[in-house]
Amino acid sequence: QSIAVTPIQLCTAMSAIANDGVLLKPHIVKNITNADGSLYKENGREEVRRVLSSATDKTLMGLLEQVVATGGGQKAQVKGYRVAGKTGTAQKINKDTAGYMEGRYIASFCGFAPVEDPQLVVLVIIDDPTAGSFYGGQIAAPVAGEIFAQLLRYKHIEPSSDPFEDMDKKHKEQESQPAVKTAPPGKQIMPDLSGMSIREVSQKLGELGIGMNIQGTGLSTGQSIPANTVVDPGTSVTVYFKP
Incomplete structure (x- = not known):
């Protein structure tokens, strides 16, 4: 101020x-x-x-x-x-x-x-x-x-390469597939975050009670904790993004 x-x-x-x-x-x-x-x-x-x-x-x-x-x-x-x-x-x-x-x-x-x-x-x-x-x-x-x-x-500007509706469709397809692992009581399974936007990653991890550190901008290209890893609630994962 x-x-x-x-x-x-x-x-x-x-x-x-x-x-x-x-x-x-x-x-x-x-x-x-x-x-x-x-x-x-x-x-x-x-x-x-x-x-x-x-x-x-x-x-x-x-x-x-x-x-x-x-x-x-x-x-x-x-x-x-x-x-x-x-x-x-x-x-x-x-x-x-x-x-x-x-x-x-x-x-x-x-x-x-x-x-x-x-x-x-x-x-x-x-x-x-x-x-x-x-x-x-x-x-x-x-x-x-x-x-x-x-x-x-x-101005007829084309949608971004990551429209939300396409991501929602992708996530629904992923969710319809059988999980690789079942989380033990009190644990969570780290999801595959590849190709997601920052917004989608935040929403997905928030639902699981997993924290995140963001590196870069754009779409997710990697994560510090591999997908399907068993983690404790509150665990933080670093997610890497590129345009």
Whole structure:
């Protein structure tokens, strides 16, 4: 709450993360046309400088995707697409006391999609929410999710390579197959997590009471504890993801 930024600055920062760590010059106007409809001027891509290494940026993208997949930004999810972002909840400043106003907040969500090839950055800011909750994940994230959904359709952006409906079908097929092992009393069987998204892995392990550590972003390519291993509830497994 001690750092003040404008909406344009916030979108610019999120855009840098979405562009492999390269800061781009923001433009309010995309292009200017003449009266006859011909193009007079177009503002294209202008790179300012690199602000994050590619490796650091990939890590940050993975963390932001986790926020939407399993964290406080789940209500910004769009079926069939990978979305990344961060929620925000800030108290409003009381100019008279130099402190904060009681019960007055600004809720926000800023993110981008689709993660594997970012095309859109969306920022939703709600000043003084009055719908009961005041958290960004509860108030702003659902609005951002709806905006993403409409823009993705409007711009004819193809669904991610990991649409939720396909994953659900895959999981149902896996569940219909006989289990390799039966868990002893008080134990669990580590599932095969290959090919799952972060969201799907989190849901699957959560149902079994197994913790997880995430490395990377995208789809699961490996896990530190092999599938069908007998484990204790509360055991943590490291799951490795790649785009």
